[in-house]
Every structure is written in structure tokens, then in C-alpha cells.
Amino acid sequence: MPVQLRQLFAIMLHTCDLSQPMQVWEKHKDSLCEDFRHTAELMDGPVFNSDLIYNNALIIIEDIVLHMGGNHLSFFGKPGPQRQEQNGFAQGLFRDRNYNVAELTELIETNVPRLVADQRYAFDSIMSTVHEGRGGIFFLDAAGGTGKTFILNLLLARVRMDNKIAMAVASSGIAAILLKGGRTAHSTINLMATDSPMCGIKRGTDQGNLLKETKLIMWDKATMSHKRALETVD
Template sequence: MTLELHPVLLDVQESLKEYHKYAKKIRCAYEFAASQDLHFFTGLGNNLLQARKFFQLYLVVAYAKIDSERLQILRKEQNRLRADNYQNLKDTTVVRDGDPTNVARQTDVTEEAAKNMALINLEDIIASIDGTSLENHSLPVPTRQANKRKDKEYSRETNYSCEDQGRIADANVQKLTPEQSVIYNDFTQKIQNGQSGLCFLDAPGGCGKTFLIETILASQRAKGSIAIATASTGLAATLLPGGRTVHSTYKYLLT
């Protein structure tokens, strides 16, 4: 198999090679076990674990590499980014006389204001990548009005239509099985009472865990509450509405 890696990933190809080595061992072990009609094969579990470990390592390191590369680009391109923002700002403040839909006012956009706006945007992007501010990257710090702080994380988690979420929750609640209903009611009751707690949900595949979680998420979002859905891998996160990886959401350190 030929792998074409993006240049930024060259440093991490060792873990990928290791993964392929173990994946090959597993394939051989399976083939051998099948040819001998064996149901157990010593060492297979270990190889599986190793392959999984290397693959996870590869994904995590590759992700970190890509994000740090993005940061470099932002650093290098900050002049151009500011120019783009300045242009956008000008575009949105042009007066179109006679146009009844025009609600904008000609605003005197000073260079200083445009620069500040660009820095705010830049800082928001960097914060979403690694949770740091411009100061941590030796860049000028923008002036922000505390009450006007644009919190992307907050807007992301509140950007749901309560009506839509309500419809999803209502439709799903009707369909819950008795077991799902017990968990759903317990969960919503605890939230209503302002109780904190941990709930561990486990059941065989296809039993409706995701369906239940979707229902809980929708019922909370329908009330305008924040319900954050995270999973340990990107793939698992895609199964949850609004799902994200746990390390990206909570900015967990990778080491």
C-alpha cells in the first residue's frame, strides 16, 4: 500500500508505519486462525491493542500537527487577514441610497478600529484551536468590551432552534422504550432539580443508547439550555447531534 502523506505529517509517519505493521500481523493471525479453524489465537489481542494504540497516536499527533500548522499560517498571514477584514468592514458599511432594505449607516471606519476587529477575529480563531490568546503568540492584543465579547463556543452551543429541538424531543419521547424512559425521566428530573451527577449508560450495540442521548440533548436544547455532546473520537462524535471530540471541546492537553 502506498501512502501519500501531506508534508506536515512526515514527522508522524512512524506511528502510521507501526500501525500497518501490527495491522498486517493481525490479518495474518486471522487468516491462520481461519485456515486452522481456530477460535482463539494467542497474541492476537495484544497485536490488536498495539495497532489501535499506534493508530490513535497517529491520529492525535497528526491532528496536533495540522492545527499547529494552521497557527503558523495565521501568524504569517496576519497582514493579509487584516486587509480582508478591513475590506469586509468597508463592504458592510457602504450606504446604498434609495434601497429600502438598506439598514446600514455610513460609519467612519478608522484604521485602528479595523485593525482591532481583525485582531479580535484572529484571537477567536486561535482560541478555538488551542485555547490561548494572541498574547501567548507574541501578537498585539485587541481591545475588547467585556460585555461584547464574542464567545464562539457559547454561540455554537446556543445556536439551535428551540422549536426544531422541541419537535425532535417530542417525537422521540413518544417512542422511548420503558427502559429508555426510566433513564430519560431520571436524567431530566435531576437536571430540573439542579442536581449534578454522573450517569454511565451501557447496553449492547443497537439497543438505542444514541437515540436516548439524542432525545436528552434535544429536550435540553429545546429549553434554550446548553447540552454539550462529546465523544472520544471524531467518528463517534459525528453520531451525536452537535457532537465534537472531548479533547477539542475541553482543550485537553495531548501529552
């Protein structure tokens, strides 16, 4: 529920032109951070740092707004969240693991049995490669409307259910919103000019470390991208 509340608040910030957005935050911040507080209580007991929790929630909310093409939170009349460069890797992990495992489990239990034979074959082949850490590249192609995005979202959910990182990217913003937690390939992988098979992510940086932690990169509508972009990821 807090995950959805944060998404709702971010959508309201971006689209509803709230007259006093930070009053909404102040009034509801505990509900918006309920899951973080629960985790902090488990880790640190009753004495935990509320400011850190609020800050982490604001970072996630700001990321959602930015992802939708909106402004930093400072635009809404409040000092933005503190982002510590050295903590970027942890923040990235925090965001990419910010999923409700119970919901993901339910999604998997409900929908995997519904897969038809070809879908099941694709799902099982990809998941066994991920589980065994064998590495590989799969190209999933089928006629329009036959359930490709359906499988992609189940694969993402199955990896995230184990608290592992599955990166969902798409060649266009519209395609990205059909994937759970999807972002554009261009911004996520920091692709450079099309004639160069290079990305702007450097070894040892937060983004680089995050990429190393990633178990699955899902790229929807990959064939819409330049071949150099695909070579970059390879």
C-alpha cells in the first residue's frame, strides 16, 4: 500500500497542480513511509532515524516524478531530498528493490499457471538461465497481442520476488510504461551517440555497481532501437 501511495502522490505532484503539495506530504508522510518504518524497526528497534526514512521516501517520490518528465521536489516549494553521492548505489538498490513481495507472489501464483505452452517454454527457459546464473541473450518474438508483454512482466515479477534486481527498459517511453518499473533504455543504460557501441556507465560507479547486481535486463521493443544500442548492452 505505501508503494501505491507514493506513486499516487507522485502522480498528483506531476499532474494535479496541487496548491499546497507539501502540506499533503506533512499530513500523510507517515502513511507514505509505513513500509520503510517497519523495516527500520526490524533492523534498529524502536530507536530509528525518522528523517532518514522520510528522506528515502522523498527520493523515491522525486524519482517517480522525474521519470514522468516532471520537476525536482524543490520546484514544489520544499528543499529536495538529500542525495549523497557515495550512497547512490544503496539508493539505487533501495529503489529497485522497492517492491511488494506479497503482491508479486500473488501475481506469479495467479498468472504463471495461465501461460500457454509457448509462453511457458519462454518463461521457464529464461528463468532457469537466471537462477543458474548462466547468462544469455533471449529474443522473444511473436505476433502482436499474443502475450509478450504479459510474459515480460511475469519474468520481472519472478526475479523481484526473490529480492533480486530486474531492470525493465523499453525503446520508447510509451512502451516503458507497460512494463512494471519500466524506464527508457536510453536513459537507464546511458546510451551514447548511435554510431558508438558505448554507454556512459563507468566501471566502479554507483550505476556500474547497480548494473553488476542486475540479474535480468528486459528490453521491450528492442528492435526499435539502433543496432549499436543493442551491441552496447551485449
